[in-house]
Amino acid sequence: MSQLSYARYGKDNVRLYKVDKDERSGVQSVVEQTVRVLLEGDIETSYTQADNSVVVATDTQKQTVYILAKQNPISPPEQFAAVIGEHFTKTYPHIHAAHVKIIQHRWTRMTVDGKPHPHSFFRDGEEVRVVEALTRENQGVSIRSKIEKLLVLKSTGSAFHGFHRDEYTQLPETWDRILSTEVEAGWQWKLFKSLPEVKSVDFDAAWKAARDITLNTFATDNSASVQNTMYKMCDQILAAVPLVEAVDYSLPNKHYFEIDLSWHKGLKNTGKDATVYAPQSNPNGLIQCTVTRKGPIAKL
Numbered sequence: 001m002s003q004l005s006y007a008r009y010g011k012d013n014v015r016l017y018k019v020d021k022d023e024r025s026g027v028q029s030v031v032e033q034t035v036r037v038l039l040e041g042d043i044e045t046s047y048t049q050a051d052n053s054v055v056v057a058t059d060t061q062k063q064t065v066y067i068l069a070k071q072n073p074i075s076p077p078e079q080f081a082a083v084i085g086e087h088f089t090k091t092y093p094h095i096h097a098a099h100v101k102i103i104q105h106r107w108t109r110m111t112v113d114g115k116p117h118p119h120s121f122f123r124d125g126e127e128v129r130v131v132e133a134l135t136r137e138n139q140g141v142s143i144r145s146k147i148e149k150l151l152v153l154k155s156t157g158s159a160f161h162g163f164h165r166d167e168y169t170q171l172p173e174t175w176d177r178i179l180s181t182e183v184e185a186g187w188q189w190k191l192f193k194s195l196p197e198v199k200s201v202d203f204d205a206a207w208k209a210a211r212d213i214t215l216n217t218f219a220t221d222n223s224a225s226v227q228n229t230m231y232k233m234c235d236q237i238l239a240a241v242p243l244v245e246a247v248d249y250s251l252p253n254k255h256y257f258e259i260d261l262s263w264h265k266g267l268k269n270t271g272k273d274a275t276v277y278a279p280q281s282n283p284n285g286l287i288q289c290t291v292t293r294k295g296p297i298a299k300l
């Protein structure tokens with residue numbers, strides 16, 4: 001009559017904080033993450049026959065995350081995700097795949113009296129660093145790194161003209177507009193065959209390169225469109241990080257509308273005279289792309 005066609009289960013929103021205390025200098029460093037683990041394997045009978053013997057309880061999964069966090073570095077998150085994935089696929093013969101997602105939150109060291117403070121931090125924005133890792137038994141680990149919720153705006157240096165026009169078109173062309181977006185950028189790594197291979201990669205350097213390229217290109221590109229600017233970002237990240245096979249962006253176009261105030265004593269507030277704008281929440285444009293190197297992509 002019916003069959004189970006999809007089954008994954010695990011613990012979501014496992015909140016984790018780890019401090020590293022350098023006893024000699026007294027400097028402490030902190031990392032805060034939110035972890036999701038979802039397991040796949042020979043678990044059908046738990047759904048279809050109430051057979052809990054195949055269930056590694058989600059509470060066990062949570063405890064395991066804490067123990068692995070104690071026993072291993074949790075940063076870079078790509079490596080910790082691979083450690084978690086390997087643990088579940090190696091420890092339980094009937095678990096064949098582990099999907100691990102880690103969201104790393106920002107804690108930026110405070111500067112006090114011009115000096116980096118040894119143990120005080122602040123949240124400088126909602127931007128997060130995200131990792132999605134899929135470990136499949138005897139096959140390796142597929143890792144995607146991401147930047148999410150990085151809000152940016154430029155007040156000039158962006159145009160949008162020459163677009164298709166027909167009887168449905170109302171938007172005027174512009175040679176000078178505000179450009180704002182909340183960056184969601186991802187980069188897919190080549191398939192790693194083993195945990196030691198994952199541990200040899202400088203994921204922090206890649207994250208910094210992707211972030212710097214995103215910000216520098218956003219700021220300096222004389223943007224013809226969101227589409228063209230994001231393609232330039234992808235192209236540079238592929239060039240900067242040889243182990244990355246694909247780069248993707250998803251960019252909402254957060255519109256700022258001019259307001260015609262001429263009805264009030266002839267106030268000039270459009271075109272080159274525009275200074276007061278109305279930020280829009282919705283609807284918004286949404287522009288997405290994935291850019292790959294030529295050739296096939298290895299996928300789990």
Ligand SMILES: O=c1[nH]c(=O)c2[nH]c(=O)[nH]c2[nH]1
Pocket residue numbers: 160171224225226227253285287
């Ligand atoms: O950069 C842009 N790309 C579009 O596709 C588009 N469409 C639109 O209305 N404004 C913009 N801006």
